[in-house]
Amino acid sequence: xxxxxxxxxxxxxxxxxxxxxxxxxxxxxxxxxxxxxxxxxxxxxxxxxxxxxxxxxxxxxxxxxxxxxxxxxxxxxxxxxxxxxxxxxxxxxxxxxxxxxxxxxxxxxxxxxxxxxxxxxxxxxxxxxxxxxxxxxxxxxxxxxxxxxxxxxxxxxxxxxxxxxxxxxxxxxxxxxxxxx
Amino acid sequence: xxxxxxxxxxxxxxxxxxxxxxxxxxxxxxxxxxxxxxxxxxxxxxxxxxxxxxxxxxxxxxxxxxxxxxxxxxxxxxxxxxxxxxxxxxxxxxxxxxxxxxxxxxxxxxxxxxxxxxxxxxxxxxxxxxxxxxxxxxxxxxxxxxxxxxxxxxxxxxxxxxxxxxxxxxxxxxxxxxxxx
Numbered sequence: 001x002x003x004x005x006x007x008x009x010x011x012x013x014x015x016x017x018x019x020x021x022x023x024x025x026x027x028x029x030x031x032x033x034x035x036x037x038x039x040x041x042x043x044x045x046x047x048x049x050x051x052x053x054x055x056x057x058x059x060x061x062x063x064x065x066x067x068x069x070x071x072x073x074x075x076x077x078x079x080x081x082x083x084x085x086x087x088x089x090x091x092x093x094x095x096x097x098x099x100x101x102x103x104x105x106x107x108x109x110x111x112x113x114x115x116x117x118x119x120x121x122x123x124x125x126x127x128x129x130x131x132x133x134x135x136x137x138x139x140x141x142x143x144x145x146x147x148x149x150x151x152x153x154x155x156x157x158x159x160x161x162x163x164x165x166x167x168x169x170x171x172x173x174x175x176x177x178x179x180x181x
Numbered sequence: 182x183x184x185x186x187x188x189x190x191x192x193x194x195x196x197x198x199x200x201x202x203x204x205x206x207x208x209x210x211x212x213x214x215x216x217x218x219x220x221x222x223x224x225x226x227x228x229x230x231x232x233x234x235x236x237x238x239x240x241x242x243x244x245x246x247x248x249x250x251x252x253x254x255x256x257x258x259x260x261x262x263x264x265x266x267x268x269x270x271x272x273x274x275x276x277x278x279x280x281x282x283x284x285x286x287x288x289x290x291x292x293x294x295x296x297x298x299x300x301x302x303x304x305x306x307x308x309x310x311x312x313x314x315x316x317x318x319x320x321x322x323x324x325x326x327x328x329x330x331x332x333x334x335x336x337x338x339x340x341x342x343x344x345x346x347x348x349x350x351x352x353x354x355x356x357x358x359x360x361x362x
Binding site: 055077079081086118131142 | 316
């Protein structure tokens with residue numbers, strides 16, 4: 001039986017030890033019978049500008065994957081990493097299963113207020129989403145509608161280190177169970 | 182001939198006068214022969230939690246649209262609005278044309294530095310993309326690969342007001358030309 005290939009989206013690519021971190025995530029996936037694929041390991045396509053080569057290599061890896069497990073931990077702002085969000089939407093648009101987790105236990109409205117205090121909004125009166133979600137509603141919407149499970153958050157309400165992997169493992173376990181159900 | 186329906190993604194939904202702003206964008210689209218559809222005008226589906234009703238209404242509107250023209254102006258952070266990015270990825274994943282613009286003339290690396298000065302990174306040593314693009318490479322990648330045109334930026338290198346519409350109009354004009362070419 002062909003094993004399920006999982007695209008490991010996330011700002012993990014920006015970690016100083018991105019390659020080792022990717023291997024740790026792939027090992028966790030393997031324990032749950034899933035084949036993790038990490039964009040950090042995609043070699044940029046040659047004969048392209050560097051950034052276009054990376055984009056096309058990532059897109060090719062996404063095409064080869066059946067599902068995405070996205071690290072939606074906020075990154076440089078109140079929301080998840082920009083590249084990760086494009087990839088999340090891509091999997092939803094492709095009709096492939098979408099799962100996600102976040103190491104932050106702070107709700108999106110509180111993070112948005114923190115952001116606005118540090119760097120004021122460009123115009124007065126810009127509204128805020130106040131649904132008490134973990135990010136802009138399109139993010140939990142894409143995950144719930146795309147994979148059938150909510151975004152996995154720290155179960156004890158305590159934010160984890162940016163590079164912690166216990167919430168990721170919990171997400172992998174839940175995704176594997178739901179895929180084999 | 183059926184007219185092309187355009188999903189007008191963007192943080193415009195958070196403007197205090199979102200409905201009037203949406204009508205202005207729809208009027209600009211009409212001048213170029215395109216039918217603009219604004220998520221601000223989608224009524225949340227009943228019998229759902231409020232946020233799920235909005236998500237499903239937006240998703241239904243996206244399904245009805247042929248292309249997306251995304252407002253990628255940075256919003257509360259160095260990158261575009263989170264919901265907009267999910268929608269951008271969705272259109273790319275669906276194989277529908279992707280266009281986008283930004284009212285900011287400040288490159289992504291400079292905005293990332295500003296963000297890190299205001300709110301330090303969660304860990305030391307997190308890398309930065311340094312390609313001199315207008316956002317994380319997945320964003321210009323999705324636009325260029327998805328629609329065939331670069332992200333439309335202020336042509337004079339001067340950032341516009343958050344709610345200015347001249348760069349949007351330029352993007353609509355370029356999209357309409359490329360669609361009819």
